[in-house]
Amino acid sequence: MAATKLFDTGFVVVILPALENLEILRSEFADLQVDAVLHGPPDRVDVKRLRERQGLTQEEFATEFGLDLSTLRNWEQGRSEPDTATRTLLRTIAAHPAAVHAALKRQD
Template sequence: MDIEKIAQAIETDAGMPLADIRQALTEMQSETGRITTAEQILVRSARTKCGLSQQAFAARIKTPVATLRDWEQGRFVPPGGVLCLLKIIYNHPDLLGELDAA
């Protein structure tokens, strides 16, 4: 990140010099924030909408609980087919019982 370039652009937009902008940008750059993805939110939302623990939900979708945790914590992204299944479960949580019959 080019701090000087960004600081100049912000000052131009503000129409005045901003004394602490460079320090603030430097501090911001050093901070490592947590990023939550849409896929993480979908996995967690589908599971919580069904009212199940990670263990119970993982068993229901026939996935190792460690894999489900990895998806929820953003270490890995679920494959496309799993994302489609999760969207269906989120929109129709009552259908989750059908997975037991399969």
């Protein structure tokens, strides 16, 4: 089924239970002219740097993206780390802040 979807749409997501070597997988897929890309949250996020690149204060960043201010401060001061889902959100904010802002402001 995945191969059919790949050839029909040019895109497919495959979840692998374990991956020992991404480069070997990419090499094997390259023979089929398929690019293998690993997706997932980053191991760490420099929250303070991300916020500063947005030109926002802690209060503004927390309000803008629906984050708890005290939690944001804890991340920035190294007292705690964002969980997996939050690291994914932060990566998305870094890449597309306007899209995240728009999505959070929508009233469906």
